[in-house]
Amino acid sequence: xxxxxNVTRLFLFSAILLLAGCSSGIPISTNTKYPIxxxxxxxxxxxxxxxxxxxxxxxxxxxxxxxxxxKRMMYRGNDAKTKELLTARLVMKAQKIGADAIINVKxxxxxxxxSEGYMLSGLAVRxxxx
Numbered sequence: 508x509x510x511x512x513n514v515t516r517l518f519l520f521s522a523i524l525l526l527a528g529c530s531s532g533i534p535i536s537t538n539t540k541y542p543i544x545x546x547x548x549x550x551x552x553x554x555x556x557x558x559x560x561x562x563x564x565x566x567x568x569x570x571x572x573x574x575x576x577x578k579r580m581m582y583r584g585n586d587a588k589t590k591e592l593l594t595a596r597l598v599m600k601a602q603k604i605g606a607d608a609i610i611n612v613k614x615x616x617x618x619x620x621x622s623e624g625y626m627l628s629g630l631a632v633r634x635x636x637x
Contacts, residue, residue, distance in 0.1 A: 539591055539594070539595075541594070541595065541598045542598065542602065543598055543601060543602060543606055543607055543608050543609065544607065544608035544609070545594065545598065545608070545609050545612055545629075546608065546609070546610045546611070546612065547611075547612045547613075548611045548612065548613050550610075552608060552610050552632070554634055554635075555634070555635040555636065556607070556608070556610075556632040556633060556634050556635055557632065557633050557635055558630060558631075558632055559601075559604055559605065559606055559630075559631040559632060559633055560604065560630070560631055561628060561629070561630055561631070562597060562600045562601045562604070562606070562609065562628065562629060562630075562631045563597070563626060563627065563628035563629075564593060564596050564597050564600065564626075564627050564628075565624065565625065565626045565627075566624055566625060567622050567623070567624030568622060568623060568624065569621060569622050570618075570621060570622060570623060574623075590614065590627075593614075593625065593627050594612075594627065596627075597609065597612070597627050597628075597629065601629070601631040604631055605633060606631035606632060606633060607632065607633050607634045608631075608632050608634070609629035609630065609631055609632070610629060610630050610632055611629055611630050612627070612628070612629035613626075613627070613628055613629065614626075614627050615627075
């Protein structure tokens with residue numbers, strides 16, 4: 508085996524490890540405490556509840572010149588702080604309709620050639636017997 512092949516294999520192995528470590532993505536939340544309980548789509552609610560309804564917030568914006576510079580996908584997506592603000596807006600919306608919690612919270616981000624957007628949604632519920 509030549510030294511070039513060894514270097515190439517080492518580089519590929521390192522790249523795979525690096526990408527595998529990044530596969531979990533940016534979390535929806537960084538453990539911020541909200542006035543009502545928030546459970547993401549893989550977390551069960553251990554209390555009896557009644558469903559109020561789906562709450563969601565969405566937005567779509569045109570891409571800026573910075574985001575499309577050199578026809579590359581740069582500076583796109585929401586950072587963790589922006590996701591916190593979006594989640595706070597979702598919580599306020601659920602509180603206005605009397606929710607004690609939001610379950611099955613899902614976050615979706617999308618981008619196209621000319622725009623980007625997000626959707627944050629969940630099921631607003633009220634605890635029973637309280």
